[in-house]
Amino acid sequence: MYELIFLFLAGLLSGGVNAIAGGGSFISFPALLFSGLPPVVANATNTFSACGGYLSGSFAFRKELLAEKPAVIGFSIVGLIGGLAGGYLLLSTDETIFSKLIPWLMLIATFLFFVGPKINVFLAHHFRQSGDVKGRFKTWGVLGLTYLLMLGVSVYGGYFNAGLGIVILSCMSLLGYTHIHFMNGMKLWLSSIISIFSIIIFIANDAIAWYAGGIVLVGSIIGTYFASLYSKRVDPQLIKNIIGIVSVLLTSYFFYDIYA
Numbered sequence: 001m002y003e004l005i006f007l008f009l010a011g012l013l014s015g016g017v018n019a020i021a022g023g024g025s026f027i028s029f030p031a032l033l034f035s036g037l038p039p040v041v042a043n044a045t046n047t048f049s050a051c052g053g054y055l056s057g058s059f060a061f062r063k064e065l066l067a068e069k070p071a072v073i074g075f076s077i078v079g080l081i082g083g084l085a086g087g088y089l090l091l092s093t094d095e096t097i098f099s100k101l102i103p104w105l106m107l108i109a110t111f112l113f114f115v116g117p118k119i120n121v122f123l124a125h126h127f128r129q130s131g132d133v134k135g136r137f138k139t140w141g142v143l144g145l146t147y148l149l150m151l152g153v154s155v156y157g158g159y160f161n162a163g164l165g166i167v168i169l170s171c172m173s174l175l176g177y178t179h180i181h182f183m184n185g186m187k188l189w190l191s192s193i194i195s196i197f198s199i200i201i202f203i204a205n206d207a208i209a210w211y212a213g214g215i216v217l218v219g220s221i222i223g224t225y226f227a228s229l230y231s232k233r234v235d236p237q238l239i240k241n242i243i244g245i246v247s248v249l250l251t252s253y254f255f256y257d258i259y260a
Contacts, residue, residue, distance in 0.1 A: 083196065083197030
């Protein structure tokens with residue numbers, strides 16, 4: 001009973017902060033670890049529990065996504081391949097090795113959480129082009145580099161979900177996208193595709209803890225719904241500051257736990 005309440009509250013908080021400011025994986029992933037799941041299973045289960053929020057969020061941006069069908073289709077194919085590759089790579093990683101990687105992965109995600117928005121502003125300022133963004137894709141070379149970049153992001157997302165949205169937004173800024181609603185929609189849709197196909201790999205290898213993941217998923221859906229209703233009354237920067245402190249403390253804990 002205590003584990004059920006603990007995981008439900010973790011999902012509730014994770015969904016809530018994702019709806020307001022992002023960074024929910026800093027709550028849900030450690031919670032799954034602390035509940036006793038092996039690291040690789042906890043990571044796979046966290047991807048499963050986050051997928052519902054990605055799908056529901058991307059549905060809200062369906063008009064913006066439909067207006068850019070070629071880009072959406074292209075990135076979806078890349079996300080499919082990257083999700084499968086990242087999921088396979090995760091399950092090919094020994095539990096002991098992955099345990100030692102957790103502090104570093106958390107550190108990368110924490111760094112992106114703090115610096116990501118500044119990187120997005122910088123990239124948008126230095127790489128923005130006037131006119132239609134499709135002008136960025138006039139040559140096969142640029143097109144190939146674009147999909148190669150997104151493939152790398154997709155493999156990362158299939159391997160470790162935390163910080164994925166920030167990485168996708170940074171890449172889209174680098175590629176010249178400036179329409180924030182399309183960028184947010186693409187972030188959520190690509191996260192959905194990456195997660196779904198990495199989850200297929202996890203299911204095929206029985207790597208998801210359905211009971212724990214289901215509890216976190218239900219809590220996350222409820223948390224996302226109510227946080228969305230009251231998000232305008234909450235200061236997003238305050239939530240970001242709290243999550244930032246939590247992420248630093250948890251990252252420090254994992255470094256101490258693994259290497260001390």
